Amino acid sequence: MRVGVYICHCGFNIAGFLDIDELVRYAESLNDVVIVRDYRFMCSNPGQELIRDDIEKLNLDRVVVAACSPNLHEATFRRVLSESGLNPFFLQIANIREQCSWVHSDKVKATEKAKRIIRSAVERVKHHTALESKRVNVIPRVLVIGGGIAGISASLLIAEAGVEVYLVEREPTIGGNMAKFDKVFPTLDCAACILTPKMTAVKENPNIKLYTNSEVVEVRGSVGNFKVKIRVKPRFIDEDACTGCMECVDSCLYYPTIPSKFDEKIGFRKPIYMPFPQAIPNTPIINPDECLYFITNKCPMYCEDVCEADAINFEQEERIEEVEVGAIVIATGYKLFDPSEISEYGYGRYKNVFTALQVERMLNSTGPTGGRIVVNGREPERVAIVHCVGSRDERYRRYCSRVCCMYSLKLAHLIKERTNAEVYNFYIDMRAFGKGYEEFYRSVLEEVKVVRGKVAEITDIPMNDDERREVERGRVIVVFEDTLLGRVERIPFDMVILSPAIEPSDGTKELARILKVSLDENGFFREIHPKLAPTVVAPGIFVCGCAQGPKDIQDSVAQAESAAGQALSMINRGFVELEPTTAYVDEEKCSGCGMCVPVCPFQAIEVVSVNGHVRARIDESLCMGCGVCAASCPSRAIRHRLFESETIRAEILSLL
Amino acid sequence: MICVIVRAVPDLVEGLEIEERDVRPYRYIANELDEYAVEHAVSLKEKYNERVEVIGIASEDAYDEIDESLYMAIAKGVDKAYKVKIPKTTSYKIADALSDFLKKFDIILTGTLAVDEFYGVLGATIADKLDIPYVGGVRSIEIEGDSVIVKKELGGGAYLVLKVKKPALFGILSLEKPPRYVPISKLRSVMRSAEIEELKVKVEEDVLDVRFLEPPKPEVEFIDGDPEEVAEKLAEIIRGLIS
Amino acid sequence: MVEVLSESYQNKFGYEGLTRCYQCGNCTAICPVSDGRFPRRLIAHLRWGRIERFDEVWLCLQCKLCDEFCPRDTNPSLAMQTLKRISVENGSVPPHIGEFLMNVYRRRNPWGHSRMKRGEWMKDLNVPTVKDCEFDWLWFVGCANSFDSRVLGVTEKIARILNELEISYAVLGRDEGCCGNDVKRIGEDGLFELLMEENFKVFKRYGVERIITHSPHCYNTFKNDYNIEVKLFLELLHDFINDGSVELKHEFKKVVTYHDSCFLGRYNNIYELPREILRSVPGLKLVEMRSNRRTSICCGGGAGNIAVGYQGKVQPSILRVKEALDVNADVLAVACPFCKIMLEEASKSVNCNLKVLDVVDIVYHSMYGEGL
Numbered sequence A: 001m002r003v004g005v006y007i008c009h010c011g012f013n014i015a016g017f018l019d020i021d022e023l024v025r026y027a028e029s030l031n032d033v034v035i036v037r038d039y040r041f042m043c044s045n046p047g048q049e050l051i052r053d054d055i056e057k058l059n060l061d062r063v064v065v066a067a068c069s070p071n072l073h074e075a076t077f078r079r080v081l082s083e084s085g086l087n088p089f090f091l092q093i094a095n096i097r098e099q100c101s102w103v104h105s106d107k108v109k110a111t112e113k114a115k116r117i118i119r120s121a122v123e124r125v126k127h128h129t130a131l132e133s134k135r136v137n138v139i140p141r142v143l144v145i146g147g148g149i150a151g152i153s154a155s156l157l158i159a160e161a162g163v164e165v166y167l168v169e170r171e172p173t174i175g176g177n178m179a180k181f182d183k184v185f186p187t188l189d190c191a192a193c194i195l196t197p198k199m200t201a202v203k204e205n206p207n208i209k210l211y212t213n214s215e216v217v218e219v220r221g222s223v224g225n226f227k228v229k230i231r232v233k234p235r236f237i238d239e240d241a242c243t244g245c246m247e248c249v250d251s252c253l254y255y256p257t258i259p260s261k262f263d264e265k266i267g268f269r270k271p272i273y274m275p276f277p278q279a280i281p282n283t284p285i286i287n288p289d290e291c292l293y294f295i296t297n298k299c300p301m302y303c304e305d306v307c308e309a310d311a312i313n314f315e316q317e318e319r320i321e322e323v324e325v326g327a328i329v330i331a332t333g334y335k336l337f338d339p340s341e342i343s344e345y346g347y348g349r350y351k352n353v354f355t356a357l358q359v360e361r362m363l364n365s366t367g368p369t370g371g372r373i374v375v376n377g378r379e380p381e382r383v384a385i386v387h388c389v390g391s392r393d394e395r396y397r398r399y400c401s402r403v404c405c406m407y408s409l410k411l412a413h414l415i416k417e418r419t420n421a422e423v424y425n426f427y428i429d430m431r432a433f434g435k436g437y438e439e440f441y442r443s444v445l446e447e448v449k450v451v452r453g454k455v456a457e458i459t460d461i462p463m464n465d466d467e468r469r470e471v472e473r474g475r476v477i478v479v480f481e482d483t484l485l486g487r488v489e490r491i492p493f494d495m496v497i498l499s500p501a502i503e504p505s506d507g508t509k510e511l512a513r514i515l516k517v518s519l520d521e522n523g524f525f526r527e528i529h530p531k532l533a534p535t536v537v538a539p540g541i542f543v544c545g546c547a548q549g550p551k552d553i554q555d556s557v558a559q560a561e562s563a564a565g566q567a568l569s570m571i572n573r574g575f576v577e578l579e580p581t582t583a584y585v586d587e588e589k590c591s592g593c594g595m596c597v598p599v600c601p602f603q604a605i606e607v608v609s610v611n612g613h614v615r616a617r618i619d620e621s622l623c624m625g626c627g628v629c630a631a632s633c634p635s636r637a638i639r640h641r642l643f644e645s646e647t648i649r650a651e652i653l654s655l656l
Numbered sequence B: 001m002i003c004v005i006v007r008a009v010p011d012l013v014e015g016l017e018i019e020e021r022d023v024r025p026y027r028y029i030a031n032e033l034d035e036y037a038v039e040h041a042v043s044l045k046e047k048y049n050e051r052v053e054v055i056g057i058a059s060e061d062a063y064d065e066i067d068e069s070l071y072m073a074i075a076k077g078v079d080k081a082y083k084v085k086i087p088k089t090t091s092y093k094i095a096d097a098l099s100d101f102l103k104k105f106d107i108i109l110t111g112t113l114a115v116d117e118f119y120g121v122l123g124a125t126i127a128d129k130l131d132i133p134y135v136g137g138v139r140s141i142e143i144e145g146d147s148v149i150v151k152k153e154l155g156g157g158a159y160l161v162l163k164v165k166k167p168a169l170f171g172i173l174s175l176e177k178p179p180r181y182v183p184i185s186k187l188r189s190v191m192r193s194a195e196i197e198e199l200k201v202k203v204e205e206d207v208l209d210v211r212f213l214e215p216p217k218p219e220v221e222f223i224d225g226d227p228e229e230v231a232e233k234l235a236e237i238i239r240g241l242i243s
Numbered sequence C: 001m002v003e004v005l006s007e008s009y010q011n012k013f014g015y016e017g018l019t020r021c022y023q024c025g026n027c028t029a030i031c032p033v034s035d036g037r038f039p040r041r042l043i044a045h046l047r048w049g050r051i052e053r054f055d056e057v058w059l060c061l062q063c064k065l066c067d068e069f070c071p072r073d074t075n076p077s078l079a080m081q082t083l084k085r086i087s088v089e090n091g092s093v094p095p096h097i098g099e100f101l102m103n104v105y106r107r108r109n110p111w112g113h114s115r116m117k118r119g120e121w122m123k124d125l126n127v128p129t130v131k132d133c134e135f136d137w138l139w140f141v142g143c144a145n146s147f148d149s150r151v152l153g154v155t156e157k158i159a160r161i162l163n164e165l166e167i168s169y170a171v172l173g174r175d176e177g178c179c180g181n182d183v184k185r186i187g188e189d190g191l192f193e194l195l196m197e198e199n200f201k202v203f204k205r206y207g208v209e210r211i212i213t214h215s216p217h218c219y220n221t222f223k224n225d226y227n228i229e230v231k232l233f234l235e236l237l238h239d240f241i242n243d244g245s246v247e248l249k250h251e252f253k254k255v256v257t258y259h260d261s262c263f264l265g266r267y268n269n270i271y272e273l274p275r276e277i278l279r280s281v282p283g284l285k286l287v288e289m290r291s292n293r294r295t296s297i298c299c300g301g302g303a304g305n306i307a308v309g310y311q312g313k314v315q316p317s318i319l320r321v322k323e324a325l326d327v328n329a330d331v332l333a334v335a336c337p338f339c340k341i342m343l344e345e346a347s348k349s350v351n352c353n354l355k356v357l358d359v360v361d362i363v364y365h366s367m368y369g370e371g372l
């Protein structure tokens, strides 16, 4: 066997720490190694050329590249091999950067370790066998989960390209959080004016099949070939028949006393309701847990009487729809961190303390107050807006929620516009990084008082008589240090608005489990590379909007269109190449016990009858090559093509 | 060169055991005013870069216990420490014994008085023996050429400023700022590394008669009643005392 | 004068979390005794290694209230402790703290009382000492409970309860030292080590394996710095009340509010135990003050201030008494001798009828119908 070893300097990343000459000398001494070369950047064109040349001239049949993590350049070097006529799987990457030079402090010992890593790669690669990639056709349909601005934008772009989209939204309407706003920063566009046309477009596009009040409950298969089950919950009103006249809602005898989720619980609705007037589908919904008919079976059912379209149907039942798609776009967005966890802010305890989304609803002309800012029945005279509530906080959410600074400024501006109140913004660092954002910040500075300091406490317990009078007037006292003046102050406010952290939507964990993808440390969907593949979560699964991490509308839309592009590119190509690095069953050894079936996270294994014997069978188009089955098989009947026992043995022995 | 004399005295906080003529302290510590003298000496060192040495005087049973105060002095900045064993004797004999050693210093500091020697004569006696000037009750010292300017406490906030030619001996009475704090880690490392040189001197016995005079027990009377009654009776008694 | 510390100095005094501070000022705003300059601004100095004069750091009580509020887990109180440690190393310690430290060094108690008299309180009581019996538990009495007339009553009551419950215990008497908790909190590590070595020696000499103590200060340092098995007297009492060995027969018809000691609460997360004990006293009505549990303010006796009294302009003890009066309490219950001393003084100085009682006082009364 003729093995070539290529050691990359990676600039100073490797060569600055490991003794390259020593590694070269060592690699040369290994059995079957015929050539060792080192180079500044193996992944560069000249670097690749070195390998190509050697394969040709020296007749190499195995290649080891000692460089960075295989995650980064394994594909690159495999391509080099196949271009030179060698099977691409005759390659092994020895990771001497992430697993060696970057993580150690003792250069001498690290060089010793790098030698072992290279030796084990050489020993292992000799056991590699030739593997061939397989192609699978891509089903030309896309599933989009979540109908906020991100999901809407992705769906429209895909549908406009002539590809069918299933858009699944959990709520009775699409629109997501953006539908709650009155205006959006930094341009102060009317949110409804830019969002509702898009929502209507979704409804009207024949390529989009919209499922609202629905959830994805099961996903099987893999890239190009997903089988999806959608649970469609009954709305009890026929969407196609309904004209959206709202007579039914008006006629319902129930008083509007149920806190509305869409109105962030500051507005009230009936058991039959439309979240907001421009909802899509423009059809009310009946909540069976609240409706008198369902609870007591004793309701005059005026709604049914008044509906001229005969759209009300109390018999509707939940159904499961199955669809098959080639790609999936996740756009499940965010929810707000619950500030009542921070007990010193008194959210839930004081009537003066609101979340930002509640205030967005107040400001909205179709919201519960018709666009007026009211606290305890009065217009506030002094308003505090507290940034970073739960964000950048080791006790709650450690990350920056990115949009709070800007929407806090937006709220400040809108409150100034609508009321005569004095507005204070309490910030720690002001993050106004986007296009036009700094300009917006500057203009808001002219109208509000901006205080650098975190609010320590919001209290209704006075310290002196002045404060007592203020508290009796219904105000709360905000305690903070103005850190620029170095002064601790206690100021009474009529209204305090908290800007809570943005966190993953409810059910994100469950969805990740269904999709078999991973979440990052903060619970958002983890992209495979933050810079180079920011919308790719797994082969055929893409993410956009706040489901990937906090961001504003602008970025959500950009990302949504990127995810849509990814999906379209796949569909346009028509096929995907499947890695041949899968597991397979040695039918001789298999006893058919079926232990492997439940452990496979991709449901790729079935127990079937082969010539009258029960045997496990792996669907290699579903297999992702994780190897769990091989580890679980008591008869050692399952093997992995790139991780045969002998290969692993050779690898381990040479490490020791 | 400056020398400070530090004497071991009974630790009155811990109390004494008294039997006839035998007064046995539970423990000895450095005389507080002597420690003040160390403070002044260290300040002079900082200000004028003078070399400061300290000599500890202790009787047989306090000979080990004085070490800690000497180490503390070193930790504060004193350059060298000596100690000398001197049995219970009079100031005259101490002065006799030390005069040779003390000759080489041009400023000598010690406490004006000590808890076991209220008449405050040790400093004066040594000065007399060395034939140099003595000022007691000193609260501040500054050096000006070959003279020393001291402030001597007169009581009631008044003080006297004196200019004294070196060499001279001063009895310290108070501090201008609170004593410096020596971190214990520093003290302990000094204890490990520094050395105290033992001086051998000949001390003559002297007659020293220590007696314990039990003060007469005062007559105590408790006055009961409400405040007015008590005040009435008290006034009566005070009137009786005055007239 | 600005002194820039060398990097090695910074490494020596830096600690994990220090660099996380984003200067939000939460700590300063919540600190009851801050003059506005600490902790936040001093943390900025410490991070830069730029130490100007920072005498105000000695106002810090090491009560840890700020740590609870810090969004970055910076532990501002640790930064304050670090600055104090730098001061101590430089020998620049304010007189009242210097006095405290010298007293502890010379006499092993904050007030400079005679070491010989440490066991005096038990003269007329029947208290076993380590020298004359076998024992399971060492009762570490603590400085305040050994010397201070304001809490000696509590000590005597504990002795009587221990005797009556037939606990196998003994005390060290004259051989007891200072636990060093507050010495450690103000950064005098050298003295703390000295005390710890000495205490360990004594424990070894008498075969001490387990300690019982009433003082949260002793409890904290034994548990977290000495890592020796230690139990609070109140824990014991709680167990015995629960299993019926201690019967609370006599009513205590008072409105009581409980003041959390920093060293029980924030340092060791013991918030409910004393409250549960109080709730089991018949007739007693427990109310909560404005700041309670993790947001409770300090009595002002921590970090060496017990010796001479808190020197700051704001007296936290007085704030605390006012809080108790605000909720119309008759009794301010404490579970720490330092708290009792500080709050009793404060209650006298604002001239009110608020009585400051140890939880032990109340339990004792309920057990025996006497002692108040």
Ligand SMILES: Cc1cc2nc3c(=O)[nH]c(=O)nc-3n(C[C@H](O)[C@H](O)[C@H](O)COP(=O)(O)OP(=O)(O)OC[C@H]3O[C@@H](n4cnc5c(N)ncnc54)[C@H](O)[C@@H]3O)c2cc1C
Residues within 6 Å of the ligand: A145, A146, A147, A148, A149, A150, A151, A168, A169, A170, A171, A174, A175, A176, A177, A178, A181, A183, A184, A185, A186, A214, A215, A216, A331, A332, A333, A334, A335, A356, A357, A360, A403, A407, A410, A505, A506, A507, A508, A511, A544, A545, A546, A547, A551, A552, A553, A554, A556
């Ligand atoms: C108070 C506030 C004010 C803001 N103001 C502005 C502004 O002025 N300008 C700006 O640019 N940005 C603003 N933002 C940010 C903006 O809201 C987001 O960038 C944007 O809404 C993200 O869109 P999205 O589609 O990713 O998520 P979302 O709007 O949250 O939409 C997600 C959708 O997915 C659905 N969903 C969730 N889970 C599931 C599931 N498992 N199955 C099916 N459906 C699911 C949800 O019901 C929802 O409809 C603001 C944010 C806040 C909190």
Ligand code: SF4
Residues within 6 Å of the ligand: C020, C021, C022, C023, C024, C025, C026, C027, C028, C039, C040, C043, C069, C070, C071, C072, C073, C074, C075, C076
């Ligand atoms: S220590 Fe914590 S609370 Fe204080 S300023 Fe820094 S981050 Fe804020």
Ligand code: SF4
Residues within 6 Å of the ligand: C030, C031, C032, C033, C034, C038, C039, C059, C060, C061, C062, C063, C064, C065, C066, C067, C076, C077, C080
């Ligand atoms: S520990 Fe207590 S006293 Fe010290 S800074 Fe923090 S809150 Fe203030």
